[in-house]
Amino acid sequence: MMKTTERHRDETFVRQMFAAVADRYDLMNTLLTLNLDAYWRRRAVFHSGLQRGQIALDVCCGTGKLTLQLARKxxxxxxxxxxxxxxxxxxxxxxxxxxxxxxxxxxxxEANALHLPFPDHRFHCSTIGFGLRNVSDIAQTLKEMIRVTKPGGTIVILELAKPRLPILKQCYHLYANYWLPAIGNLGPQRHRLYQMVPESLKTLPEPEEICLLLRNLNLSAVRCRRLSGGLVAVYTGYKDPAPFSSVRTAT
Ligand SMILES: C[S@@+](CC[C@H](N)C(=O)[O-])C[C@H]1O[C@@H](n2cnc3c(N)ncnc32)[C@H](O)[C@@H]1O
Structure with a gap:
């Protein structure tokens, strides 16, 4: 169900697309989100539970905006x-x-999220910000993030979502389906990224599905927090510190 062959998940296409937009990615994000993206990343880090002195991994780090927030923490x-x-x-x-x-x-x-070059249980927290829409296999990416996270550590996903309030829903429909692609059309192929957003949102699993997937991957206390009227969501879950703790000795 999760594995797709859409363009926005094709690795060659995704690499080319981000190579073309890399120099403008931060500026476009700031303009298109009215700088809300910085706030969303701060909230994701807030919910990570990270503490001073700990080790974190930021998968699909892009230009490193979330990575820097983690470093600050x-x-x-x-x-x-x-x-x-x-x-x-x-x-x-x-x-x-x-x-x-x-x-x-x-x-x-430089590494692929589907095959992380780290030993098991290395990081206190693993994050992925706005990257789940582009990986070719969501479940495999999450499995890798969980594998390299220490028992008791946190997995944090920050991702676009679809607002639920009717008025916001309509505004968002216009924004994602007309305004973003229009901006994408401004350059020859530079901003194909923004034409991709509506397409990638259609195939992104619903928040309930993402939570279910995280639970099925044995994360505990899975939560989804919607931000800015549901424009984005922060998902968190903990890697079980003692996988066999449910086995109790009868007394
Ligand atoms: C939308 S950007 C998000 C960047 C950043 N996390 C942020 O908060 O702005 C998605 C990033 O995921 C990367 N990406 C997509 N699939 C990947 C994969 N399989 N392995 C590693 N990086 C991947 C892309 O190269 C791109 O930099």
């Missing part, structure tokens, strides 16, 4: 690894990192 005693398979997006991430106090805290790595 863990502080100079902690560390954060950002992973993406687009070298163009990682180059922007590296540029964004320079001039921040987080240079010693953050490390970027």
């Amino acid at each position: 863990v502080g100079p005693e902690g560390s954060v690894v950002g992973v993406d398979f687009s070298s163009a997006m990682l180059a922007r991430a590296q540029a964004n990192l320079h001039g921040t106090p987080y240079l010693p805290v953050v490390q970027y790595l």
